[in-house]
């Protein structure tokens with residue numbers, strides 16, 4: 429006998445698909461099949477059951493080999509490392525629940541840490557721009573039901589968010605979009621001919637790094653003013669065609685990704701993207717949304733926003749929150765040798781940071797909390813495997829449109845395995861003991 433669990437939320441990308449069905453054995457210990465997920469989401473569920481999965485913490489010895497330790501020893505090591513450090517960096521927080529992020533914040537305050545999340549290397553520039561100029565946004569449900577103009581700028585959901593287009597943005601039939609994809613016009617802005625660009629009605633193949641210029645060109649075209657012959661490497665006629673297509677819709681949306689947040693101009697590009705959206709509202713209804721990557725990076729910004737007033741790059745070393753991206757961001761801190769311990773949870777900087785930063789992490793007292801053996805785990809002194817959020821333990825996560833969704837537990841974690849929230853709580857208790865608080 430088996431059980432079919434419905435309405436399961438996929439804890440992989442920021443789309444947070446909530447319509448998965450997972451077949452598990454009657455004893456609730458093994459996942460047999462995953463339905464409705466894309467290949468990446470399905471693999472996350474099935475891979476969580478891998479026979480070679482680590483189930484206990486491990487310390488790295490001086491010769492690079494590992495020895496198993498107990499969770500109590502791991503808690504003690506982590507608490508002492510954080511309590512002894514003058515300026516610990518606590519990084520990650522994007523692949524875990526808001527519940528764990530909340531405990532992590534308390535721990536960060538207790539040890540006066542620098543705290544940062546993965547926005548520091550993806551949509552941090554978006555967060556800065558939103559603080560500068562605000563953001564006219566909406567939910568993915570509104571896009572499904574209303575959007576007839578869809579722009580993907582510097583993002584490739586065909587690969588990075590595989591069900592985004594079928595659930596929300598291009599293919600579904602919504603309340604006012606009964607014709608599905610036939611009723612929508614799609615514009616892709618990308619220097620590359622991506623698989624998403626191949627689906628577009630108009631592909632604006634701009635020259636690399638000239639996004640700001642193209643936003644300005646479109647804003648000029650909306651007003652019918654004079655354009656140079658070429659804008660960002662694109663003939664002006666094509667820019668006017670795209671501008672007219674945007675203005676002629678009933679409801680439009682600009683989705684944007686790291687192709688524009690991390691190209692030349694950074695937060696100024698997003699200022700321009702938001703201003704373009706605002707201009708379009710003179711003619712029709714338009715919104716804009718960041719294509720967030722990790723399944724709860726949005727939640728991390730939300731939790732820190734409530735608790736500290738800033739969404740990333742937090743400096744808690746003075747006992748209150750400061751924020752200055754470029755100074756208090758992880759890579760800048762590592763580059764300047766300013767931190768003396770590194771704690772990573774819910775991310776893999778070993779795979780995403782420059783090699784110079786990874787080398788710095790490898791030379792510091794360091795702890796990695798992650799269900800998997802990752803590049804980060806392999807350079808840290810202590811690796812603590814934990815239960816998978818959204819598979820072995822539930823918890824609140826925020827979708828890319830800032831809608832909170834409660835993820836579900838579908839199977840039991842391996843016997844004795846701690847959740848990251850429980851581990852953080854124990855470390856916090858131990859830190860309070862050490863500090864006599």
Ligand code: SF4
Pocket residue numbers: 438439440441442443444445464465466467468469470589590591592
């Ligand atoms: S699109 Fe993202 S959230 Fe949806 S099933 Fe695929 S990986 Fe999971």
